[in-house]
Amino acid sequence: MNGKKSSETHLSRREFLGLSALGLGISLAGARSASAAPPAASPDDVAILYDPVKCVGCRACQMACKRWNKLPNESTDPLGIYESPRDLSAITWNIIKLRRTAVGWHFFNYQCQHCTDAACVEVCPTGALSHDPMGFVALDREKCNGCGYCTQFCPYGVPHLQIADILTGAAKSAKCTFCQDRLRSGIGGPSCAEACPVGALTWGKRGDLLEKARARVAELQAQGMNARIYGENEAGGLHRLSILLDEPEQYGLPSVPKTPAFARAWQRIIQPLGNVAFGAALAGILGVFLFVRRKIRMEEVR
Amino acid sequence: MTVQLKGRAEAITIQWIPKYTTLERAAHWLHTATFVPLAITGMILYFPFLQPLAQGPAGMTFRLIHRVAAVIFGLLPIVYFIFQPRRLILNIREFLPSKDDIGWLKGAPAYYLLGRHEAMPPQGRFNAGEKMNGLIMIVAWFVFGLTGVPMWFGKGVIPPEVFRWLVVFHDLAMIVSVCMFLVHLYLAVAHPLMWAGLVSMRFGVTSAEYAAEHHAKWYYGPKRAMEIWEAKKREAAQKGGH
Numbered sequence: 199m200n201g202k203k204s205s206e207t208h209l210s211r212r213e214f215l216g217l218s219a220l221g222l223g224i225s226l227a228g229a230r231s232a233s234a235a236p237p238a239a240s241p242d243d244v245a246i247l248y249d250p251v252k253c254v255g256c257r258a259c260q261m262a263c264k265r266w267n268k269l270p271n272e273s274t275d276p277l278g279i280y281e282s283p284r285d286l287s288a289i290t291w292n293i294i295k296l297r298r299t300a301v302g303w304h305f306f307n308y309q310c311q312h313c314t315d316a317a318c319v320e321v322c323p324t325g326a327l328s329h330d331p332m333g334f335v336a337l338d339r340e341k342c343n344g345c346g347y348c349t350q351f352c353p354y355g356v357p358h359l360q361i362a363d364i365l366t367g368a369a370k371s372a373k374c375t376f377c378q379d380r381l382r383s384g385i386g387g388p389s390c391a392e393a394c395p396v397g398a399l400t401w402g403k404r405g406d407l408l409e410k411a412r413a414r415v416a417e418l419q420a421q422g423m424n425a426r427i428y429g430e431n432e433a434g435g436l437h438r439l440s441i442l443l444d445e446p447e448q449y450g451l452p453s454v455p456k457t458p459a460f461a462r463a464w465q466r467i468i469q470p471l472g473n474v475a476f477g478a479a480l481a482g483i484l485g486v487f488l489f490v491r492r493k494i495r496m497e498e499v500r
Numbered sequence: 501m502t503v504q505l506k507g508r509a510e511a512i513t514i515q516w517i518p519k520y521t522t523l524e525r526a527a528h529w530l531h532t533a534t535f536v537p538l539a540i541t542g543m544i545l546y547f548p549f550l551q552p553l554a555q556g557p558a559g560m561t562f563r564l565i566h567r568v569a570a571v572i573f574g575l576l577p578i579v580y581f582i583f584q585p586r587r588l589i590l591n592i593r594e595f596l597p598s599k600d601d602i603g604w605l606k607g608a609p610a611y612y613l614l615g616r617h618e619a620m621p622p623q624g625r626f627n628a629g630e631k632m633n634g635l636i637m638i639v640a641w642f643v644f645g646l647t648g649v650p651m652w653f654g655k656g657v658i659p660p661e662v663f664r665w666l667v668v669f670h671d672l673a674m675i676v677s678v679c680m681f682l683v684h685l686y687l688a689v690a691h692p693l694m695w696a697g698l699v700s701m702r703f704g705v706t707s708a709e710y711a712a713e714h715h716a717k718w719y720y721g722p723k724r725a726m727e728i729w730e731a732k733k734r735e736a737a738q739k740g741g742h
Contacts, residue, residue, distance in 0.1 A: 323545040323546075323548075323554045324555045325551055340555075341556055342555075343555060343556060343559025344560060344563070345559075349660075350664060351660070351664060364653065365567075366560075367564060367567060367652070368560055464671070468672070472546075472674075475676075475679050476675070476682075483686045486613065486686070487686060487690055490615075490692065493613060493614050494614070
């Protein structure tokens with residue numbers, strides 16, 4: 199053993215660098231392109247603004263959504279309340295809810311909030327959920343494999359799985375798409391906003407709508423209402439802005455949506471650390487393999 | 501059994517002693533045959549660069565394979581427990597940490613990298629590395645099951661706050677067990693000192709000489725094993741003193 203040259207018994211510099219590169223490569227292979235900082239919405243994005251004071255609860259928006267997106271009817275429990283269906287589902291992407299707030303009972307339109315910092319987009323492993331250049335959260339059902347992460351990470355409980363088989367897991371995610379097909383083909387705006395007869399739901403450029411919302415909030419405050427805008431900064435800025443007359447919780451909306459941060463911690467901290475572990479393990483094993491191959495002779499082993 | 505090895509003049513005689521039952525070996529290989537596809541199909545949702553495979557019908561097929569493999573993976577230890585509960589308990593007991601593990605840690609680099617046998621104090625039926633592999637796989641089995649079953653059937657039933665943690669813990673169990681698997685694979689398949697491991701898992705037996713060398717406390721009993729090792733150390737020290 200003593201007579202051997204050091205290059206035969208130890209790893210050469212080239213091998214060591216190669217192994218380090220392998221480890222680093224594997225560590226980076228799983229890395230995601232963007233940083234861990236949440237993105238911000240642009241005033242040129244499209245958005246929807248909802249004004250619950252103007253809403254008369256006619257549900258034209260709900261009907262228009264069903265009609266344009268060809269969603270079937272849903273039978274609901276006859277509970278004697280206004281909400282029908284009670285909640286969003288895979289075939290109901292837009293509903294009018296009845297909410298009790300500081301000013302009494304009033305209507306509240308519920309749909310996808312189209313976050314800028316969208317937890318659903320962050321966790322989607324297929325790219326089926328994505329940020330459209332226009333700002334809203336688009337859904338490509340062809341790409342969806344039905345894993346359902348989006349349904350569990352959305353802070354608003356919006357995406358729902360259309361489950362074909364619970365055993366095999368065959369399913370497709372479904373949610374309001376901002377009528378992506380209408381916007382992309384230039385037919386017009388989202389069907390709900392286009393259908394609203396009283397101007398409670400309107401759509402346009404996000405910057406313009408925010409200005410409009412601020413003016414409206416000032417007007418309502420002058421009337422003595424505790425009005426505020428929801429969605430200006432929540433989750434990086436929503437593309438569905440709402441005027442609220444009470445705390446967000448009274449509407450079933452979180453004051454601070456926490457899941458985008460949770461999703462990022464999982465996808466951009468824990469998973470990359472896992473990749474570092476894989477890289478280190480593989481490079482280490484290969485290094486030990488190359489080293490041991492020279493150090494231990496099989497013929498000498500009992 | 502006599503074996504003629506290449507590069508050696510005379511044939512050597514190997515005395516084989518039993519190490520694993522048939523069920524244990526079958527369970528081990530079925531575990532392998534399900535762990536690998538589970539890891540691969542799981543990583544399709546894990547690695548962003550594998551996204552094309554995760555999409556649409558292909559993605560659904562991989563999720564289905566993951567579920568089929570998961571059922572077998574989940575049932576194996578239960579079948580083992582039903583048919584050979586004493587063996588299972590014996591093995592788990594031997595996986596538990598002991599004083600020998602500290603000696604193994606100290607001796608491991610010289611032993612595994614340089615092949616210095618005298619650096620490694622006598623070990624039991626499983627050494628600390630094998631124990632670590634066994635324990636990690638047992639813990640991972642529980643974590644995979646306790647997180648995976650609710651992820652399969654619990655969407656919309658369990659609170660999303662809980663579900664999110666299940667996904668994270670499923671990932672963590674995968675990261676730890678896959679790293680352990682890679683090390684285990686190398687040691688079992690390619691490390692020259694560990695040649696008998698693969699033989700044991702394939703045929704259920706190990707060489708008596710190998711057992712005496714690598715698992716002395718199991719082969720000789722703890723007391724005798726320590727005596728032999730002390731003697732060996734003295735001998736080595738005397739040689740070194742000349």
